[in-house]
Amino acid sequence: MKKPILVIQMQRMGDLILSFPLFLWLERAFPGHPVWVMAEPGFARPLARLSPQVRYFGYGQGGDVRSEAFHLVINLSHRAESMALAGSLRCDALVGGYLRDGVTRIKGDWQEYRASLTHNNRHNRFHWADLNALDVIPHGIMDQTRWPAPRQMPPDIRHVGLFLGASEPDKRPSAAFWVGLIAELERRGLVPVLLGGPGERELCREVLRLAARPVASACGSLGLDAFAMYGQSLAAMITPDTGPMHLAAWSGLKVLNLSMGPVHAFETGPYQPGHVVLRSSRDCVGCWRCRFDLPRCHERFKPARVARVLEAMLGCKGNLSGLRLPGLEIFATGRKGGLYDLIPLSAHAKAGQRLSAYWQAFWLHAFGRGSLDDCLAAAGKLRDDHAALVRVMTAGALRFFRMASSASDPELPMREWNRTSLALRPLSGYAAVHLSNHDCSVASRKRVLALAEAHLGFLRQS
Known part of the structure; x- marks a missing residue:
C-alpha cells in the first residue's frame, strides 16, 4: 500500500x-494514497458520515500518527x-506551519500568503477552501470539479x-x-424554524420571549449529523457566517x-x-x-429586506438581479477559473473590487497559477476606472521598493509593513x-x- x-x-x-474539498482532491491528485485527517473528535465523529x-x-491518537511514514503532511492548523x-513527523513532503528545534516555519507559497492575511485581509479574494489546496492540488483538478x-x-x-448564532x-443579528x-416570513406564508447548537440556547430563549407566541424551534436538540438530515426537509436556511452554514451548503440545503x-x-x-450572500x-x-x-x-440588514431576498431566491416573487436594496449588496456564489467567486447580482462596481481583482491576478501569476496577460488586464482595468488610485499605488510601491532595498536595515519591511497604504498591504504583508x-535571507x-x-x-x- x-x-x-x-x-x-x-x-x-x-x-x-x-477542508472536505481538499480531501476529495487529494484522492484524485494522489491515487492510491490513503487520506488521514487529524481533527477534533467532537466535530469529526458526527461529521464522518x-x-x-x-x-x-484525534490528537490523543498522536502515537499512531507519529509511528507512520507519510507521503505528504498538510498542516492547516495554527495551534x-x-x-x-x-x-x-516522517514525511516525503510537508506543507503548512511546523515547529522544529524551537523555530516555527511555513512551507508553501500559498500557506505563506494565508499567514500574511492575519489582520490584513481587506483585499483578499481567495476562499479558505481553495487556500487549503492551492499548494498541492493541480489547477486542472480544481478547474474540472463540478x-x-x-x-x-x-x-x-x-x-x-x-x-x-455565530x-x-x-x-x-440581534434577537x-x-x-x-x-414576522416577515409568516406574513409571506413561510414557516420559520429556529436552529442552533448548545451555544444558541440562550439566544433562542430570548427570541421566543420577544416573539411572545409559539415558534417552531430545534435549538440545541440536533447533533451535526441530525442537523444535516433535518435540513433535507427545508426550503432554505438563513444564517450568519458560521460552521453550520458550511454544513448546510455541503449537504445541498439552499x-x-x-x-x-x-x-x-x-x-x-x-x-x-448557487447560494446567496447578502x-x-x-x-x-x-x-x-x-x-x-x-x-x-x-444597520442595513432589515427583516423585510432579508425576506424579500429569500422570496426571490425561492422563486416566489421577483428575481435577485432586479432587487435594489440601498446599503446592501447581493451576490451569488460561483466558480471562476476553478476557484471560488462571488457573482454580483445587485452591487455597484467600486475601487476596492477592482483593486481586489488585481491582487488576485497578481498572486496567481506570482505563484505560477495565472498568466501575465491576466495580470496586465486586471491592472489595466484598475487604471481605466481609478487612475488616481493607481498613481497613489505607484508612489507607495516605489517607497516600499526603496525600503525593501535598504542594505543598512534589511529587516525594515518586516517591522514597517503595516505603515504602507491599505492598497499596498497585500504585498507588504x-x-x-x-x-x-526565511530569516531575512x-x-x-x-x-x-x-x-x-x-x-x-x-x-x-x-
Whole structure:
C-alpha cells in the first residue's frame, strides 16, 4: 500500500467542513494514497458520515500518527500542538506551519500568503477552501470539479431554517432582528424554524420571549449529523457566517448568508455554487476586526429586506438581479477559473473590487497559477476606472521598493509593513511574512524585491 497523506485540521467545525474539498482532491491528485485527517473528535465523529471517506484521528491518537511514514503532511492548523506535531513527523513532503528545534516555519507559497492575511485581509479574494489546496492540488483538478447546485424544493415546502448564532456576537443579528424576520416570513406564508447548537440556547430563549407566541424551534436538540438530515426537509436556511452554514451548503440545503461583522465573504462564504450572500456595501466590509463599538455594517440588514431576498431566491416573487436594496449588496456564489467567486447580482462596481481583482491576478501569476496577460488586464482595468488610485499605488510601491532595498536595515519591511497604504498591504504583508519565515535571507530579499518590481511594472504597463 502507498504511504498515507495526513491533513492536520484542528480548528473549528467550519474549518473542518471547508477542508472536505481538499480531501476529495487529494484522492484524485494522489491515487492510491490513503487520506488521514487529524481533527477534533467532537466535530469529526458526527461529521464522518457526511465527509469524504477519510480516516479520522484525534490528537490523543498522536502515537499512531507519529509511528507512520507519510507521503505528504498538510498542516492547516495554527495551534501550537499542531505545529509541533507537523514538525516531528516522517514525511516525503510537508506543507503548512511546523515547529522544529524551537523555530516555527511555513512551507508553501500559498500557506505563506494565508499567514500574511492575519489582520490584513481587506483585499483578499481567495476562499479558505481553495487556500487549503492551492499548494498541492493541480489547477486542472480544481478547474474540472463540478459541484452540485443546492436543492430546489417543491413550492409546497414552506419551512425555512433560521440559524441564530455565530462564533462572535458581532457576526450575527440581534434577537430583535430575528423576531422581526419571523414576522416577515409568516406574513409571506413561510414557516420559520429556529436552529442552533448548545451555544444558541440562550439566544433562542430570548427570541421566543420577544416573539411572545409559539415558534417552531430545534435549538440545541440536533447533533451535526441530525442537523444535516433535518435540513433535507427545508426550503432554505438563513444564517450568519458560521460552521453550520458550511454544513448546510455541503449537504445541498439552499443558503442565504447574512455576511455581517468581521467576516469576509470571499474567504468564508458558502463554498458551493448557487447560494446567496447578502452583505453591507460599506467600504469597511470584509474587515478582520471591527474598529467601531458596534458594527455599522449591521444597520442595513432589515427583516423585510432579508425576506424579500429569500422570496426571490425561492422563486416566489421577483428575481435577485432586479432587487435594489440601498446599503446592501447581493451576490451569488460561483466558480471562476476553478476557484471560488462571488457573482454580483445587485452591487455597484467600486475601487476596492477592482483593486481586489488585481491582487488576485497578481498572486496567481506570482505563484505560477495565472498568466501575465491576466495580470496586465486586471491592472489595466484598475487604471481605466481609478487612475488616481493607481498613481497613489505607484508612489507607495516605489517607497516600499526603496525600503525593501535598504542594505543598512534589511529587516525594515518586516517591522514597517503595516505603515504602507491599505492598497499596498497585500504585498507588504506578504513580504513581512516571507522575510520572517526565511530569516531575512538574501534569497528572500531578492524574492520580495522581484515581487515589488513586478507590481510596479504591472501598474506602469497598464
